[in-house]
Amino acid sequence: NAGVTQTPKFRVLKTGQSMTLLCAQDMNHEYMYWYRQDPGMGLRLIHYSVGEGTTAKGEVPDGYNVSRLKKQNFLLGLESAAPSQTSVYFCASERTGGEGSPLHFGNGTRLTVT
Amino acid sequence: AQSVTQLDSHVSVSEGTPVLLRCNYSSSYSPSLFWYVQHPNKGLQLLLKYTSAATLVKGINGFEAEFKKSETSFHLTKPSAHMSDAAEYFCVVSDQSGNQFYFGTGTSLTVIP
Numbered sequence: 516n517a518g519v520t521q522t523p524k525f526r527v528l529k530t531g532q533s534m535t536l537l538c539a540q541d542m543n544h545e546y547m548y549w550y551r552q553d554p555g556m557g558l559r560l561i562h563y564s565v566g567e568g569t570t571a572k573g574e575v576p577d578g579y580n581v582s583r584l585k586k587q588n589f590l591l592g593l594e595s596a597a598p599s600q601t602s603v604y605f606c607a608s609e610r611t612g613g614e615g616s617p618l619h620f621g622n623g624t625r626l627t628v629t
Numbered sequence: 630a631q632s633v634t635q636l637d638s639h640v641s642v643s644e645g646t647p648v649l650l651r652c653n654y655s656s657s658y659s660p661s662l663f664w665y666v667q668h669p670n671k672g673l674q675l676l677l678k679y680t681s682a683a684t685l686v687k688g689i690n691g692f693e694a695e696f697k698k699s700e701t702s703f704h705l706t707k708p709s710a711h712m713s714d715a716a717e718y719f720c721v722v723s724d725q726s727g728n729q730f731y732f733g734t735g736t737s738l739t740v741i742p
Contacts, residue, residue, distance in 0.1 A: 519672070546728055555638070557719060557732035558673075565728060605672055609728070615661045615680030616727055620672030 517541055521606050521621035528596045528628045536591040536624050538606030546609040547589040548573075548618065549581060551602040558605065564589055596628045631656045633720045635733035643741045648692075648707040650736045652720035655701065662703045663721040664694055667735075673719060679703060690714070715740045 519540045528534055538547065545566050550558040560573030564583040578600060580592045589608075593600060603625050607618040636651040654660060661680050665673040677688025684696040690713075694705045703720060720733040 548730075555734055557734040559732075560729070563728070607673075611727075615678055615723075617663060617675045617678055618665075618673070618721075618730060620665075620674070622670070622672045 519606055519608055519619050519621040521604075521624050523624060524622070525625050526627070528593075528626065530597060530628060532596050533592070533594050534596065534626075535593075536604055536606075536626075538589045538591070538608075538621060539587055540589075540606075540608040540619070541587065542608060542610070542619065543586070544608035544610050544619070545586075546611065547583065548607045548609070549579070549589065549591045550605045550607065551575065552605060552623070553602050561591065561604075596626075598628045600626065601628045602626060631660065631722045631724055631729075631731045633722050633731055633733040635718075635720050635736050637736050638734065639737045639739070641739040641741060642710045644712055645709050648705070648710045648714065648738065650705040650718050650720075650738065652703045652705065652733060653701050654703060654720070654722050656722055658725050661723045661727065662694075662696065663723070663730075664688065664692070664703075664705050665719045665721060667717040667719065669716075676705070676718075710738075710740045712740050712742065714738060 522537045548563040549561040562581040567586040582590045606621045632655045634653045663678045664676040667673045677686045679696045687693045718736045
């Protein structure tokens with residue numbers, strides 16, 4: 516099993532450009548998450564989904580949109596990229612919510628906005 | 630509200646000596662707590678988790694952590710550091726629903742040969 520796969524691995528955008536990050540999981544997990552990781556700040560939740568067709572805002576949702584049209588995929592979109600969105604983005608999935616259910620992470624997408 | 634504080638941003642140890650990475654948590658209920666490890670250019674990997682069972686939790690690669698409610702701590706330890714342990718470590722608490730996770734800011738572990 517591949518687990519959680521993120522594409523692309525790297526991307527450079529100019530300010531104002533748009534892009535979509537794809538996350539795919541093959542574990543039949545219900546919950547999926549998008550985080551951003553910045554130096555000294557740990558991981559911050561952007562958006563998450565508790566099932567196909569559902570999404571919810573996390574701690575830092577502004578400037579991002581998401582969609583969960585299929586259970587195995589969770590897309591993160593940047594409509595108009597800004598330099599403040601330069602970061603490493605991680606997707607994670609979780610079998611179900613509930614006590615002790617751990618997150619499974621992809622290997623990240625490193626995004627630079629110039 | 631839930632939060633975690635990792636008390637050290639950087640820890641250096643010599644190979645073969647003990648490792649201690651400190652984490653304090655704040656939670657209004659009995660929490661679920663996790664430690665994750667992140668090697669360079671990789672995603673986070675679960676080391677161990679605590680879910681109100683035994684207070685001493687054993688994880689992968691010889692790591693363990695002890696939940697101390699009176700001290701609101703969940704420190705990560707390993708008796709003998711290996712070079713391959715050099716990585717970033719994150720302490721995480723989840724909310725009562727289990728679908729929101731709160732990350733510490735991370736501790737970078739350096740292992741000196």
